[in-house]
Amino acid sequence: MVGRRETEEFTRAKSGEPAYVRIAGELRSRIDDGELTPGTPLPAERDLSVELGVSRMTLRRALGVLENEGRVHRDATRGTFVSEPRVRLRLGSFSQEIARAGGNPGAELLWAEERPADETVAAGLGIPAGSPVYALRRVRRSNDEPLAVETTYYRADLVPGLLDGDLAGSLWDELRARFDLIIARTSAELEVVVLDADDARRLGTRRAAGGLQLTRRTFLAAGDCFEFAVDLYRADRVSLIIDRAVDAE
Amino acid sequence: MVGRRETEEFTRAKSGEPAYVRIAGELRSRIDDGELTPGTPLPAERDLSVELGVSRMTLRRALGVLENEGRVHRDATRGTFVSEPRVRLRLGSFSQEIARAGGNPGAELLWAEERPADETVAAGLGIPAGSPVYALRRVRRSNDEPLAVETTYYRADLVPGLLDGDLAGSLWDELRARFDLIIARTSAELEVVVLDADDARRLGTRRAAGGLQLTRRTFLAAGDCFEFAVDLYRADRVSLIIDRAVDAE
DNA sequence: AAGTGGTCTAGACCACGGG
DNA sequence: CCGTGGTCTAGACCACTTC
Numbered sequence: 001m002v003g004r005r006e007t008e009e010f011t012r013a014k015s016g017e018p019a020y021v022r023i024a025g026e027l028r029s030r031i032d033d034g035e036l037t038p039g040t041p042l043p044a045e046r047d048l049s050v051e052l053g054v055s056r057m058t059l060r061r062a063l064g065v066l067e068n069e070g071r072v073h074r075d076a077t078r079g080t081f082v083s084e085p086r087v088r089l090r091l092g093s094f095s096q097e098i099a100r101a102g103g104n105p106g107a108e109l110l111w112a113e114e115r116p117a118d119e120t121v122a123a124g125l126g127i128p129a130g131s132p133v134y135a136l137r138r139v140r141r142s143n144d145e146p147l148a149v150e151t152t153y154y155r156a157d158l159v160p161g162l163l164d165g166d167l168a169g170s171l172w173d174e175l176r177a178r179f180d181l182i183i184a185r186t187s188a189e190l191e192v193v194v195l196d197a198d199d200a201r202r203l204g205t206r207r208a209a210g211g212l213q214l215t216r217r218t219f220l221a222a223g224d225c226f227e228f229a230v231d232l233y234r235a236d237r238v239s240l241i242i243d244r245a246v247d248a249e
Numbered sequence: 250m251v252g253r254r255e256t257e258e259f260t261r262a263k264s265g266e267p268a269y270v271r272i273a274g275e276l277r278s279r280i281d282d283g284e285l286t287p288g289t290p291l292p293a294e295r296d297l298s299v300e301l302g303v304s305r306m307t308l309r310r311a312l313g314v315l316e317n318e319g320r321v322h323r324d325a326t327r328g329t330f331v332s333e334p335r336v337r338l339r340l341g342s343f344s345q346e347i348a349r350a351g352g353n354p355g356a357e358l359l360w361a362e363e364r365p366a367d368e369t370v371a372a373g374l375g376i377p378a379g380s381p382v383y384a385l386r387r388v389r390r391s392n393d394e395p396l397a398v399e400t401t402y403y404r405a406d407l408v409p410g411l412l413d414g415d416l417a418g419s420l421w422d423e424l425r426a427r428f429d430l431i432i433a434r435t436s437a438e439l440e441v442v443v444l445d446a447d448d449a450r451r452l453g454t455r456r457a458a459g460g461l462q463l464t465r466r467t468f469l470a471a472g473d474c475f476e477f478a479v480d481l482y483r484a485d486r487v488s489l490i491i492d493r494a495v496d497a498e
Numbered sequence: 499a500a501g502t503g504g505t506c507t508a509g510a511c512c513a514c515g516g517g
Numbered sequence: 518c519c520g521t522g523g524t525c526t527a528g529a530c531c532a533c534t535t536c
Contacts, residue, residue, distance in 0.1 A: 016532090018505065021446070021456065044521065055507045060522085065457050069443050076522045077515045086440065091493065183495045191335065191488035192441055192459050194318050197270070206523090207270065208314050210441055210459055210484075218495075235459075239440035244340065244493050246432045246467075265513090267524065293502065304526045309503085325503045326534045455504090 019054050023062035026052065031071055031082055042072065042080040068210060070236030083236075087142055090241040091188070094140050094148065095170040103142035109167050110202075112136035114156060121153045124217060124228030132156040134163050139202055146204045147238055152229040159226065181220055188216035192235060203234050210235035268303050272311035275301065280320055280331055291321065291329040317459060319485030332485075336391055339490040340437070343389050343397065344419040352391035358416050359451075361385035363405060370402045373466060373477030381405040383412050388451055395453050396487055401478040408475065430469055437465035441484060452483050459484035 030036045042048060042063075049059040063080060066072045074080045089097045098105035114134055122129040133153045140148040152171070154162055159179050166174060175181050193213045200207040212235045218227035233240070279285045291297060291312075298308040312329060315321045323329045338346045347354035363383055371378040382402045389397040401420070403411055408428050415423060424430050442462045449456040461484045467476035482489070 017446075020505080046521090055509095057508090058506060061505090065443055068457070068459070074522065076513080077520085079521060088438065091491070092495070185492065185494045188491045188493075189337065189488055190439070190461075190491060192461060192484035194314055197266075208317075210317070212439075212441060235441035239438055242340070242437045242439060242491055242493070243434065244437075244491070245434045246341070269524080295502090304528095306527090307525060310524090323503065325532080326501085328502060 019058050020061040020065065023052055023054060023059060024065040027062065027066060028069075028071065036082045038082050038084045040082045041078075042082070044079065067206075068236065073236075074206065086237055086239050087147060088239050088241060089147075089233075090243065091186075093170055093172060094150075098140075098142045098147075101142070104144075106141035106144065107168050108139045108141065110137040110139060112163050112167060114163065117153070121228055124215075124225070125153060125155055126225050127155060134159065136163070136167060138167070145237070146202065146234070148231055148233045149199060149202050150229060150231045152227060155224075155226050158220075158224065175226075181226065182222075184219050184221040184223075186216055186218045188214050190214050190240075193232070195232075199232055203232070205234055205236070212238065212240065214240075268307050269310040269314065272301055272303060272308060273314040276311065276315060277318075277320065285331045287331050287333045289331045290327075291331070293328065316455075317485065322485075323455070335486055335488050336396060337488050337490055338396075338482075339492065340435075342419055342421055343399075347389075347391045347396075350391070353393075355390035355393065356417050357388045357390065359386040359388060361412050361416060363412065366402070370477055373464075373474070374402060374404055375474050376404060383408065385412070385416060387416070394486070395451065395483070397480055397482045398448060398451050399478060399480045401476060404473075404475050407469075407473065424475075430475065431471075433468050433470040433472075435465055435467045437463050439463050439489075442481070444481075448481055452481070454483055454485070461487065461489065463489075 027036075027042070036042065043051065045056055045059055045063070049056040052059060063072065063074070067074060070086055071083055072080050073083050087098075087101055087103070089101070095105040095107070112134070113136075114132055116130045117125065117127060117133045119129050121133055121135075122131065125133065134156055135151070135153050137149065137151045139146050140150060158181075159175060162175070165178060172183060176183070191213050193211045195203065195205065195207060195209050195211045197207045199211065200209055203211070212233040214231040214233070216229050216231065217225045218229075219225050276291070285291065292300065294305055294308055294312070298305040301308060312321060312323070316323060319335055320332055321329050322332050336347070336350055336352070338350070344354040344356070361383070362385075363381055365379045366374065366376060366382045368378050370382055370384075371380065374382065383405055384400070384402050386398065386400045388395050389399060407430075408424060411424070414427060421432060425432070440462050442460045444452065444454065444456060444458050444460045446456045448460065449458060452460070461482040463480040463482070465478050465480065466474045467478075468474050
């Protein structure tokens with residue numbers, strides 16, 4: 001016996017809904033009902049597939065849906081676990097927002113260097129290609145859980161010696177304190193991307209998972225753009241709060 | 250012979266990278282190189298899997314990655330096609346943004362009615378549950394391509410008779426013109442969600458695809474919230490532009 | 499009737515990590 | 518060693534559209 005035939009009774013039971021959708025719904029209910037609480041491990045895939053009457057491939061597809069929703073996360077050698085609710089972050093200062101949400105913010109510096117701006121960075125900052133910029137990449141965490149990878153570029157002429165300071169905290173605070181900068185506005189482009197293997201590893205998730213990518217520019221009151229950044233958030237763990245004034249039309 | 254053994258030569262060729270990642274990269278290159286241009290149909294899955302030396306299941310997984318990236322889209326009975334680039338929308342007026350991007354904006358009204366506010370809507374608008382609200386749902390399009398589903402709620406006492414007017418265009422324009430409202434600011438929460446079957450159908454994409462969900466409130470200069478809305482964008486077709494002033498700290 | 503993508507199966511091998 | 522999730526296969530049936 002092969003294919004649909006064996007599962008026909010289940011599939012038909014809910015008007016042609018695919019088995020993986022039905023299975024995902026079944027597991028989602030167990031989470032919502034509190035039968036499975038955050039941190040709880042699910043049964044092993046091989047066991048669960050038998051219990052639910054589908055093949056392992058089909059069960060995995062259902063688990064993939066829940067993983068994309070951020071309701072479960074997987075560990076290749078330990079199992080599949082129910083996830084904590086998403087962290088809600090207001091656009092702005094990461095450190096401040098994590099603290100406000102009751103978390104313990106962290107910033108791990110991956111690298112930092114001075115270099116000439118390539119085409120992309122130069123266009124972002126509005127300077128000629130080859131101009132000196134400070135570049136740095138940090139992993140931002142809440143309670144040690146990685147939530148974002150930030151890659152940031154600064155005009156070296158506007159913030160000389162930036163890299164000699166403390167790069168483990170809020171950079172905007174550092175900039176305001178050391179250089180008397182007045183930060184006036186930001187412009188960001190937000191899109192959903194598919195994580196590559198490197199970023200997935202840095203964020204502690206799996207390759208091909210969803211990411212929220214924020215490509216942003218920050219401007220001084222004088223109008224100059226001093227910061228260009230690409231922030232990559234875990235789409236399954238974060239929601240972003242955006243407060244804006246509306247132009248008077 | 251079964252499983253990994255037959256494909257070992259390919260997998261090993263790029264240091265353990267899974268076949269579906271390699272295949273996705275191969276097809277992505279063909280698109281970037283202009284070998285496959287927007288609108289072009291890809292070969293049928295059964296043919297392409299033979300050409301690339303993988304099983305159809307593995308090829309489909311690679312195509313799923315490209316679909317999530319918004320680089321291809323599928324039609325169950327016609328085939329798989331290379332997609333147009335994403336539409337970039339500034340947060341604010343949908344109609345205005347589509348026009349600016351060179352598209353032809355459209356709004357299809359799905360339904361509109363007056364009803365008492367449920368708990369969620371009442372909390373969103375900051376009014377007692379049961380207060381009368383206008384509720385409406387529209388599909389927003391650019392050149393007939395559905396990009397978003399908007400479900401919007403208004404305080405009936407602030408915009409009496411709203412539903413008698415033109416609901417096919419910019420509602421903010423309508424509100425400003427008919428009721429002399431001064432729209433001051435918006436607050437939105439953005440998250441990535443998995444589309445259910447209904448929303449996927451409305452957006453012309455497949456179930457379990459990614460969606461950008463914007464839950465937002467709009468406030469008058471006087472401070473009242475007059476609009477509560479849940480906007481659902483196609484994550485593979487849209488990127489959002491966010492311009493903000495930075496609080497003076 | 500023929501073609502497309504969508505779903506599903508049963509079983510295999512892999513890498514990895516904790517007893 | 519053994520259990521976990523991750524990957525992959527070969528082939529099947531389905532719904533739907535187009536010819």
